[in-house]
Amino acid sequence: MLKNTYLIFKNSDYLRPIVINTKRKFLEEPDLILALQQRKKLGADALYEMYSGSLLGIVQRVIADKEIAEDVLQEGLVKIWNSIQQYDPTKGRLFTWMVNVMRNLAIDKVRSKDYRNHSKNQDLENHVNSIDERRNSEYKPEHLGVKDLLQKLRPEQKVIVDMIYFQGFTHVEVSDELAIPLGTVKTRLRMGIIELRKYFK
C-alpha cells in the first residue's frame, strides 16, 4: 500500500501541494529540503536513504573505527535534522552543507580526550589518533581507500584533496604540513578537482 505525504512549497508565490510516493524514499533536493524544514518523517527517511552512506564514507576518512564512525554519523544526522533552518539553499548544495557538519563533528570527535583514550586502548598502532599526532607525522597515502577515484589523481593532487575535503585540514595547515607554498596548494587542489570532473560527467 502506498502512503502519501504532502509537502507545501513555502518559497513559491503560490502554495503547491505535491504528492510523493513515500515507498521510493528518494526526493529531489528542493523537495528534500522542504521535507526536512517541515520536519516530515519522509524527510528523515529520504535523508538517510540518500546520504547516510556517502556521509559515513566522509566520517570514516577521519575515523577508521566503524563503531565510532557510526556513532558520529548518527549524531551528525540528528544535528542536520535539528539545524536545517541554518542551511541557506542560495549558498550552495544541501550535500555540501551536510558534509561540513559531518566533517566538523568527526574532527571534534577525533580531538576529544574520550576518543584518544579509546584509540590508545584499542589500537596503539592506529596512526590517525588525532590531528595533532598527524600533524607531527608524515602524511601516509595508504590511509586512503584503494578503489576510490582519488587513486586516479596524481599523488600530489590526491594528498591535498584528501587532507582538505575529507580530513578537514585547512589549506594553510596543508601548506605547513607539506612545506609547499599556499598558492601551490590552491592550484593543486583546483587541478585535482578538475581532473575528477572527467570521471563524473
Added chain:
Amino acid sequence: MSYVNILNKLENIKSYIESGILELYVLGDLAADERSEVEAMSKLHPEVKAELGQIESVMQSLADSLQVLPSEKVRTGFLNSISFSDEEEIIAPVAKQQEAKVVALTKNYTNFYKYAFAASVALLLVSLVAIISLNNSLKNSKQQIAALQSSNQSFANKVNYLDQQVTKTTSALDIYSNPDVKMVKLEGTANAKGAKIMVAFNPKTNKVGLDMKSMDMPKNDADHQYQLWALVDGKPVDLGVFDIEGNQIGFKNMKEISKAQTFAVTLEPRGGSINPTMDKLMVMGNI
C-alpha cells in the same frame, strides 16, 4: 573602451575562478569574510555560480563513490532521537495515550477555571440581589421602628398625662376629704354673673388651693390674669395669679396664708397688681 572593460572583467572573473578560492569555499575552508565575497561574486557572475555548481557536484560524486553502508542500528538510532511534525503516524500507542492524557488534563484545568469563573460571577450576582433585598427590608424595618417609636411616645405621653390627671384628682380628693380643709365658695359679682370658684383653705398648714375642675370663669386674654386675694382684717393680701385655660383638673396651689375672712378674685394686668382693682372684682366669698 567598454569592449576593453568587458575583456578586463572577463579576465578578472577568470583569474578569480582559477585562484582556487571556489574549491576552498565548497570544501568549507574559508574565513567568514572570504565566504561572503564568494557568495557575492556568485550572485553577480553566472560564471562563478556555474563553477561552484560544478565543484559541488564533483565533490558530491566523489563522496558517493566512497560511500560506506552504515549498519541498520544507525537508522533506528537516528529516527528514534528526532521528532516529526507528522508524528501521529509513527508515535507508539503508549506515548499516544500519555499525550492524550496530558491534553485531557490541560483541558480539565481550563474547564475548572472556566467553571470557577462562572461560579464566581453567579455568586457575585446572587450576592448583589441579596444585598439589595436585605437593604430594602432593612429600610422597611427602620420605618416600622420609627413608627413604633412615635406611637410608643404618644402612648407614653398619654400615660403620663393620665398619670398626672390621676395624681391631681387623687390630691383633690384628699383635699376634699380632709376635715381640716375649709371649702369656700366664691360667687360671681355683677362683673361675672354665674361665675364661681371653690377655694380650699387649710388654716393648720396655711395652704390655699383653687379647685380648677369645678371652677367656672370666663377665659382671660393674653394681657390679663386673674389674681386671688385674701381679706385679712379688712386688708387685701395677694395670694398669686392664675389663668383660665379650660379642661383643667385638680387643685392649683396658691400662696400660703395663716388666716383670712374673705377670698376674692380680680382681673388684673398680666403679672398681677399690688392692690386689687376693685371695679374688676369677679368673684368673692366669705369663710
